[in-house]
Amino acid sequence: MTQTRTRPGVHRAWVVAAVSFVALVGAAGFRSAPGALIAPLQEEFGWTRGTISLAVSVNLLLFGLTAPFAAALMERFGVRRVIASALGLVALGSGLTVFMTTSWQLVALWGVLVGVGTGSMALAFVATVTGRWFVKHRGLVTGVLTAGSATGQLVFLPVIAWLAENSGWRSASLLIAAGALVVVPLVLLLMREHPADLGLAPYGGEPVPRPAQPTTSAARRALGALVTASRTGSFWLLAGGFAICGATTNGLVGTHFIPAAHDHGMPSTTAAGLLALVGVFDIVGTIFSGWLTDRVDPRLLLGAYYALRGVSLLLLPELFAGAAHPSMLVFIVFYGLDWVATVPPTVALCREVFGESGPVVFGWVFASHQIGAAVAATAAGLARDHFGNYTSAWWTAGLLCVGAAALSLGVRRPAADPVTAHDDVPAEAAPR
DSSP states (O other): OOOOEEETTEEHHHHHHHHHHHHHHHHHHHHHHHHHHHHHHHHHHOOOHHHHHHHHHHHHHHHHHHHHHHHHHHHHHOHHHHHHHHHHHHHHHHHHGGGOOSHHHHIIIIIIIHHHHHHTTSHHHHHHHHHHHBSTTHHHHHHHHHHHHHHHHHHHHHHHHHHHHHTOHHHHHHHHHHHHHHHHHHHHHHOOSOGGGGTOOOBTSOOOOOOOOOSSOHHHHHHHHHHHHTTSHHHHHHHHHHHHHHIIIIIIIIHHHHHHHHHTTOOHHHHHHHHHHHHHHHHHHHHHHHHHHTTSOHHHHHHHHHHHHHHHHHHGGGTOOSSOOHHHHHHHHHHHHHSSTTHHHHHHHHHHHHGGGHHHHHHHHHHHHHHHHHHHHHHHHHHHHHHSSSHHHHHHHHHHHHHHHHHHHTOOOOSSSOOOOOSSSOOOOOOO
8 A cells, every 4th residue: 555644643634624715715815805896896887786796696606516526526526626627716706807898798707717716625525525524522523624614704804995995906806816726736746536446444443445436417416316316305404594595694694794893884895804713713603612512412513503693683783883992793693603614514414314415415505505605695784775775684684594494403313214215326325
């Protein structure tokens, strides 16, 4: 066998996790940019917030719908090829925005190209990596990789907001394109597909042979998993809850917090800094959620996360002001801890219920997350255009979160073998 460790005592799974983390940091940074660019684009082109929000919605929608197909493509062609190609799409879409003159070009470039690119590096990628490389600490590593989304927001968003304000939004777009290209060599050089390729067992597990390459197309594999999963009530409960999760994070707060704060006299750079603080505390919250997922019923965790999020959103309209006062900082800390803490327990439930098809099924659950985000991004923009404020959007989101808590508590964990989906045809649900 070839050498099986990068150095004594370090399992190669940790190197793969580290490279995955960097790619996820970049993808999160690319996705966080639109919230900081809404005001500059509106000022230069005169587009309404509803028009600009449409491009953000297309981005969010494709970010989700691409995920299950990307997970299937990773099974067929390998993680390295898919992630490197996705980074190239992001660089192309972001770089070409500097030449746009009409709103449809914003939709095509930022919405379609960047949406598909970042969607290929979505959380289904996390499920694929942790499912292949980890048995021990799988929930914890899922939490750490998910926290990469928060770290990307932390690293990029204040810089993007500062560039947009001081050097123009085009400088911010070019920075994003350059950042995507920088990550490509790292992925190609250090990412590996399976532990078996290096003569290793997954971290904390027994050696397993590399799975046979799927004989059907990625589209058939992804759609087959969807057909099978959709026959179970648990899939719809998970998808419904995660749709509300997306609506209340990426769609509403991630896209509209900065312009909403700007409406109350807060500078965009200050609001971007607050949103970056969400990212700081999200790292803590998501990693802790991953640790809890290894020990606590994931359904109980999801119920608590959504209920607490709903309460905080109902209070948010009273907290906006021209400066970052203590009450707003409390909201930022709390919302940060809860931001994507929902991901580790959702991934765990998909794996428990759907077995080997768990990463692909989670891709579809994540697609519902982004459908919710896309609807919320456009709806909140239209509400702002119609009512002159975002109050109705915050209250609606808070009530939806209470519903998400109820949906999550209704998920049934399998008593026997999980539901599976074969490569060639959709499988029937395994007998319970």
